[in-house]
């Protein structure tokens with residue numbers, strides 16, 4: 466594999482889950498694979514899990530990680546072609562990506578959407594510019610429209626925790642105070658569509674994800690109906706896709722509660738706002754998988770880096 470920028474890069478999710486379980490069972494088995502190789506992690510946005518678990522994955526493979534907060538610390542990068550750079554940007558992505566490629570054997574990038582310009586977000590300008598102008602493989606650490614390391618993690622976590630051959634998995638929208646990206650929900654949806662699960666989405670009217678993503682996945686606008694007989698409930702807030710980036714008025718209470726989910730396992734990518742997205746009683750119960758998910762971020766990243774290193 467060259468780049469990992471989307472769930473579409475997973476050719477067979479069942480094989481990948483089997484391999485990820487092996488990596489998890491013996492994380493230091495390939496500690497020489499990345500010897501003398503450098504992973505550069507570039508952050509245009511905040512992170513706790515991705516920043517640490519991706520470095521941990523690199524260290525387990527014997528790689529040297531180097532990290533940079535691009536926003537604030539680096540020169541402002543210009544992504545438009547042919548502009549007269551007389552504004553706030555000091556260097557072009559053509560030079561920036563080529564230069565970082567001199568220091569790194571693999572580059573991982575986090576760049577969130579604008580949530581104001583749908584067309585620009587869907588063009589994945591930042592991520593795709595790195596793919597275009599870097600001379601080394603690129604890994605997405607959450608881009609405008611996807612979070613494929615999280616999606617792979619979530620598939621692994623469901624495979625590990627499922628007591629049934631074909632569990633019912635619900636992705637539920639939940640409330641938030643801010644307009645959030647669609648990336649996590651998009652990649653989770655794409656991962657579940659590849660899994661042997663009964664997958665449905667629950668969200669209020671006006672919050673349907675892109676049809677390009679949901680395809681024929683059933684969408685419920687009634688949360689209780691969607692939750693019926695669920696084995697896994699994955700909560701996430703996202704802003705409206707249709708009224709792009711907006712927070713719409715929602716009448717019903719969509720906060721995840723213990724009463725609503727019963728015995729279903731609870732999942733969330735984190736960070737999560739307690740008692741807004743989900744009540745304490747759920748996060749503090751044995752049915753919460755959120756810490757196991759965070760742990761699995763290391764093994765998902767390690768599998769991806771392993772596949773890239775094997776192909777260098």
Ligand SMILES: NCCC[C@H](NC(=O)CCC(=O)O)C(=O)O
Pocket residue numbers: 607643645646647648649702734735736738
């Ligand atoms: N990487 C996981 C989620 C990142 C981001 N969450 C956030 O921005 C939460 C911020 C807050 O709660 O203030 C998102 O939804 O895509």
Ligand SMILES: NC(=O)OP(=O)(O)O
Pocket residue numbers: 511512513514515516607615734735736
């Ligand atoms: N789940 C996740 O990506 O967390 P961070 O934003 O903290 O990296």
